Amino acid sequence: xxxxxxxxxxxxxxxxxxxxxxxxxxxxxxxxxxxxxxxxxxxxxxxxxxxxxxxxxxxxxxxxxxxxxxxxxxxxxxxxxxxxxxxxxxxxxxxxxxxxxxxxxxxxxxxxxxxxxxxxxxxxxxxxxxxxxxxxxxxxxxxxxxxxxxxxxxxxxxxxxxxxxxxxxxxxxxxxxxxxxxxxxxxxxxxxxxxxxxxxxxxxxxxxxxxxxxxxxxxxxxxxxxxxxxxxxxxxxxxxxxxxxxxxxxxxxxxxxxxxxxxxxxxxxxxxxxxxxxxxxxxxxxxxxxxxxx
Amino acid sequence: xxxxxxxxxxxxxxxxxxxxxxxxxxxxxxxxxxxxxxxxxxxxxxxxxxxxxxxxxxxxxxxxxxxxxxxxxxxxxxxxxxxxxxxxxxxxxxxxxxxxxxxxxxxxxxxxxxxxxxxxxxxxxxxxxxxxxxxxxxxxxxxxxxxxxxxxxxxxxxxxxxxxxxxxxxxxxxxxxxxxxxxxxxxxxxxxxxxxxxxxxxxxxxxxxxxxxxxxxxxxxxxxxxxxxxxxxxxxxxxxxxxxxxxxxxxxxxxxxxxxxxxxxxxxxxxxxxxxxxxxxx
Numbered sequence: 410x411x412x413x414x415x416x417x418x419x420x421x422x423x424x425x426x427x428x429x430x431x432x433x434x435x436x437x438x439x440x441x442x443x444x445x446x447x448x449x450x451x452x453x454x455x456x457x458x459x460x461x462x463x464x465x466x467x468x469x470x471x472x473x474x475x476x477x478x479x480x481x482x483x484x485x486x487x488x489x490x491x492x493x494x495x496x497x498x499x500x501x502x503x504x505x506x507x508x509x510x511x512x513x514x515x516x517x518x519x520x521x522x523x524x525x526x527x528x529x530x531x532x533x534x535x536x537x538x539x540x541x542x543x544x545x546x547x548x549x550x551x552x553x554x555x556x557x558x559x560x561x562x563x564x565x566x567x568x569x570x571x572x573x574x575x576x577x578x579x580x581x582x583x584x585x586x587x588x589x590x591x592x593x594x595x596x597x598x599x600x601x602x603x604x605x606x607x608x609x610x611x612x613x614x615x616x617x618x619x620x621x622x623x624x625x626x627x628x629x630x631x632x633x634x635x636x637x638x639x640x641x642x643x644x645x646x647x648x649x650x651x652x653x654x655x656x657x658x659x660x661x662x663x664x665x666x667x668x669x670x671x672x673x674x675x676x677x678x679x680x681x682x683x684x685x686x687x688x689x690x691x692x693x694x695x696x697x698x699x700x701x702x703x
Numbered sequence: 704x705x706x707x708x709x710x711x712x713x714x715x716x717x718x719x720x721x722x723x724x725x726x727x728x729x730x731x732x733x734x735x736x737x738x739x740x741x742x743x744x745x746x747x748x749x750x751x752x753x754x755x756x757x758x759x760x761x762x763x764x765x766x767x768x769x770x771x772x773x774x775x776x777x778x779x780x781x782x783x784x785x786x787x788x789x790x791x792x793x794x795x796x797x798x799x800x801x802x803x804x805x806x807x808x809x810x811x812x813x814x815x816x817x818x819x820x821x822x823x824x825x826x827x828x829x830x831x832x833x834x835x836x837x838x839x840x841x842x843x844x845x846x847x848x849x850x851x852x853x854x855x856x857x858x859x860x861x862x863x864x865x866x867x868x869x870x871x872x873x874x875x876x877x878x879x880x881x882x883x884x885x886x887x888x889x890x891x892x893x894x895x896x897x898x899x900x901x902x903x904x905x906x907x908x909x910x911x912x913x914x915x916x917x918x919x920x921x922x923x924x925x926x927x928x929x930x931x932x933x934x935x936x937x938x939x940x941x942x943x944x945x946x947x948x949x950x951x952x953x954x955x956x957x958x959x960x961x962x963x964x965x966x967x968x969x970x971x972x973x974x975x976x977x978x979x980x981x982x983x984x985x
């Protein structure tokens with residue numbers, strides 16, 4: 410197929426070309442500059458983190474062979490040839506996994522309750538006083554920025570070793586994270602129902618209960634389920650600092666080089682996380698329609 | 704207010720039976736679910752050794768600890784802490800960058816519009832999911848066994864665990880890209896590689912850059928705790944000072960982490976807005 414393309418006269422073309430080149434070259438220069446700054450930052454970072462490519466490459470083999478070793482039983486055969494031997498401690502591990510799940514469940518629920526109480530005070534449109542809002546927001550920020558495991562470390566000293574410290578750490582972190590997400594939902598809520606309820610002479614509590622809550626409750630549940638999923642992952646390491654759950658068992662296995670135990674526990678954690686992921690996804694889909702899944 | 708005539712209510716009842724006579728099952732579903740949730744909660748409290756006396760004495764202890772934390776004071780170890788903080792920031796930056804570089808090509812393989820074959824895509828997806836199922840701290844422990852104690856193990860731990868998260872996010876971003884540009888490149892005679900380079904990447908890169916910047920912030924937080932297991936950074940100092948009950952130093956270290964995270968958050972937010980525009984980032 411032939412087609413005629415009308416070419417612009419040369420001078421016009423040259424002017425356009427010139428302008429295009431200028432525009433592109435300015436952008437290219439900016440990208441190049443940004444890239445240079447970034448590479449410089451990386452170089453400084455590499456220096457600071459004691460990155461040594463030589464050790465990395467000489468140890469990379471170790472990484473592969475580490476996975477080779479954790480997939481071998483003591484007698485040298487592959488783990489999946491003898492499942493009974495691989496998962497020899499499954500009763501104990503299942504119990505600890507159950508404890509991990511309970512830690513994240515109780516922690517998430519407690520966090521959700523506190524977040525529920527606090528979020529109306531933190532949201533722009535429902536908070537009654539400016540100073541109160543500022544204070545609540547800072548508290549939530551603090552609770553969510555300090556990593557959960559740091560709280561766990563401190564709580565282990567205050568409340569003693571055991572899952573209680575883990576639960577409280579998960580609860581505080583969830584309060585911070587959920588409080589922010591909840592208050593964002595409230596800020597997106599429609600305020601007309603609130604005016605309607607207020608015009609009947611209702612107080613603040615009734616406004617929240619009858620005008621705001623029906624709009625936001627589904628979003629709350631969805632975020633809380635999502636948080637539960639994240640917390641399951643997080644409470645699997647609470648045992649590293651003595652705050653209960655499967656982590657204790659895992660850290661011992663890794664530190665003492667019980668290779669096949671490491672892989673067995675990791676497999677159990679991953680499978681548990683999968684099951685929780687899929688079931689909370691299913692639950693959110695059932696409760697709030699397909700959109701809420703992502 | 705006037706009431707509806709009786710006849711009309713009867714009519715309404717006949718018209719909307721679901722509203723006037725909800726079956727018991729649907730009426731009881733919500734209270735039953737709430738009751739179950741509450742029962743599991745109570746079971747959890749009992750099973751996890753919660754006791755009021757322990758809670759109260761723990762709170763008293765905690766109050767005492769908080770009193771001891773004021774005022775935050777680094778003592779004479781400020782230079783040491785600053786160096787540890789620098790290490791933490793380095794770990795976060797390097798780990799995130801490495802993970803992004805590794806995850807981009809693999810993310811392509813997990814995207815539906817690049818690899819149509821379900822058979823090839825499924826294992827890649829599951830692979831990402833299993834990596835994400837394992838917490839960063841666990842990866843840190845594994846890498847310590849491989850490359851020894853120190854920040855390098857931390858970099859690798861962040862790299863691996865972010866690799867899982869990025870793989871998923873990137874492949875989702877790629878799937879959301881507009882297919883018409885890819886088709887345009889193909890129509891003008893481009894190869895598969897050209898399609899990806901000129902059709903897909905220009906759409907996807909800003910989204911990906913935004914996600915990477917967002918992760919640098921959350922990784923600063925992760926990098927500040929992996930020291931607890933010995934993988935370098937400020938977490939090592941923090942765990943040590945908590946163990947020896949130097950509470951003023953602990954509160955100072957926590958403050959340092961908070962400030963660092965806030966600063967990184969500010970910078971990465973600014974950069975994100977610069978790259979993808981204010982509306983898209985919000």
